[in-house]
Amino acid sequence: MNLHDRVVITGLGAVSALGLGADALFAGSLAGRSGIRLWPGEGGTWAAAPVPGDLGPVGMHQLPANVDRHVGLAALAVREAMADAGLENVPAAESASTGVYWGTGVGSATTVEDSYGRLHAGQRARPLTILLAMQNAAVAQIALDHGLRGPQLSVSQACASAAAAIGEAMLALRWGRAERIVVGGSEAPLLTGQLLAWDALRVLAKTDMLSPEQSCRPFDRRRSGLVLGEGAAALVLERESVARRRGARIHAELCGYGNAGDASHYARPDPAGQQRAMELALQDAGLMAGDIGYINAHATATSVGDATEAAAIRNTFGGVQKAPAVSSTKAVHGHTLGAAGALELVITVLALARGECPPTAHLQETDVEGVDLISGTARRGPVLAALSNTFAFGGSNVSLAVRQYPAND
Numbered sequence: 001m002n003l004h005d006r007v008v009i010t011g012l013g014a015v016s017a018l019g020l021g022a023d024a025l026f027a028g029s030l031a032g033r034s035g036i037r038l039w040p041g042e043g044g045t046w047a048a049a050p051v052p053g054d055l056g057p058v059g060m061h062q063l064p065a066n067v068d069r070h071v072g073l074a075a076l077a078v079r080e081a082m083a084d085a086g087l088e089n090v091p092a093a094e095s096a097s098t099g100v101y102w103g104t105g106v107g108s109a110t111t112v113e114d115s116y117g118r119l120h121a122g123q124r125a126r127p128l129t130i131l132l133a134m135q136n137a138a139v140a141q142i143a144l145d146h147g148l149r150g151p152q153l154s155v156s157q158a159c160a161s162a163a164a165a166i167g168e169a170m171l172a173l174r175w176g177r178a179e180r181i182v183v184g185g186s187e188a189p190l191l192t193g194q195l196l197a198w199d200a201l202r203v204l205a206k207t208d209m210l211s212p213e214q215s216c217r218p219f220d221r222r223r224s225g226l227v228l229g230e231g232a233a234a235l236v237l238e239r240e241s242v243a244r245r246r247g248a249r250i251h252a253e254l255c256g257y258g259n260a261g262d263a264s265h266y267a268r269p270d271p272a273g274q275q276r277a278m279e280l281a282l283q284d285a286g287l288m289a290g291d292i293g294y295i296n297a298h299a300t301a302t303s304v305g306d307a308t309e310a311a312a313i314r315n316t317f318g319g320v321q322k323a324p325a326v327s328s329t330k331a332v333h334g335h336t337l338g339a340a341g342a343l344e345l346v347i348t349v350l351a352l353a354r355g356e357c358p359p360t361a362h363l364q365e366t367d368v369e370g371v372d373l374i375s376g377t378a379r380r381g382p383v384l385a386a387l388s389n390t391f392a393f394g395g396s397n398v399s400l401a402v403r404q405y406p407a408n409d
Contacts, residue, residue, distance in 0.1 A: 007238070009235050010084075011080075011182075011235060012081055013079065013082070013084060014231065014232065017035025017334055018033070026358075032332060033332060034216075036212060036213045036332070041192045041195055043196045047205055047215035048228055048334065049228070049229030049333055049336075050230055068110050068188070070108060071138045073186045075142065079145075098182065100142045100148055101151075101153040101181055102138045102142065102184060102186070103163070103184070104185055104338040105157075107135050108137055113191045113192070135154050150181070155168065157396050162233070162342035163398035180239070184234035184235055184339075185338050186232030204227070205301060214362045215227050218300065219299055219367075222364070226302060226335045232339055251405070252352050254400065255285035255402060256282060256399075257399075258282075259396075260276040261273060263395055270308070271311040271312040272312075275312040277398055281387060282387075287403070291403075292324045292387055292401075294352075294383045295386065296344045297313070300328075300330055324386075325373075327357060331361035341398060345400055348388040348400075348402060355381060357383065359376055387401055
């Protein structure tokens with residue numbers, strides 16, 4: 001076994017407010033077509049980014065019975081990623097070396113909220129509540145669906161959950177603990193209890209009742225807060241030698257992982273921690289700051305969060321001759337919490353592969369300086385390497401580096 005194998009991405013899958021499929025996610029992001037709409041609930045009406053109800057012949061109605069919604073979304077995304085990788089049926093001889101790593105922030109919130117509602121109404125909890133609500137339910141379902149007997153890991157690191165799971169999967173492959181890992185994240189937080197809790201934190205966007213699809217405005221002076229979304233994304237990661245041996249199509253190389261804590265505040269971000277995560281990702285990848293052509297920013301459309309990330313990017317890339325282009329796609333698919341790192345890495349990988357970087361939709365007048373923001377329309381041109389940033393409450397900062405394959409080195 002070659003312990004110096006690169007880690008490559010051979011499969012992509014997604015389900016989001018922009019529809020079913022990685023292509024739908026990327027096309028919507030590229031066009032700035034928003035999946036955000038009005039979402040009525042018991043406590044009010046919010047702007048939210050739900051998965052569309054009609055997903056076609058492979059929609060939610062074909063999912064396994066008795067699973068939490070975030071697990072069902074995960075199953076859809078993984079199904080696509082495995083097909084994209086040419087692994088609809090993993091050979092029995094390879095199942096023990098194919099692992100599942102998954103990230104989720106709030107996990108089985110649908111099951112938990114349903115259970116509290118039943119108990120409040122004087123009813124019994126459902127018999128399978130414990131199994132549906134366990135934090136590793138998505139990992140278990142994915143492994144069952146595809147007969148995968150390799151290493152498993154469930155990651156819960158708030159909004160950085162999926163990004164951290166992807167980084168840890170990359171390390172496990174480098175260290176030879178598996179030959180292939182199915183990795184990603186899922187979240188289904190569009191529930192009355194979740195929305196009321198986020199609303200109490202005073203970070204949700206004020207709904208634009210005339211144009212609700214424009215309620216999320218990262219980096220824009222008119223921003224009013226974040227918009228919650230649901231969804232899932234999956235990637236198939238393989239050791240380069242394994243992928244090449246079976247003749248797999250390779251989307252990109254996953255080459256760097258930075259994970260850094262702030263240790264400063266539960267909710268107020270620190271640019272130093274974010275900068276350190278990006279620098280660690282670059283160092284891990286063997287890249288210079290000037291090699292990065294695009295950054296998919298975490299930017300959620302909060303004033304403090306956007307300004308902090310912009311400062312971290314300036315501090316990291318201030319000395320380069322050509323600054324990287326930056327955009328936040330949350331403007332169209334919402335903030336999917338623990339799934340964000342996976343969804344946005346899929347977008348970043350496709351931006352590299354297709355030579356088109358998506359804009360920040362609804363960005364008309366920015367209040368951040370020193371950052372090359374993409375606004376209006378997509379920016380075309382080759383990008384050799386990119387970063388995907390994912391930051392979280394509690395001071396968790398993750399940055400992932402990807403580059404075109406084969407790398408020009």
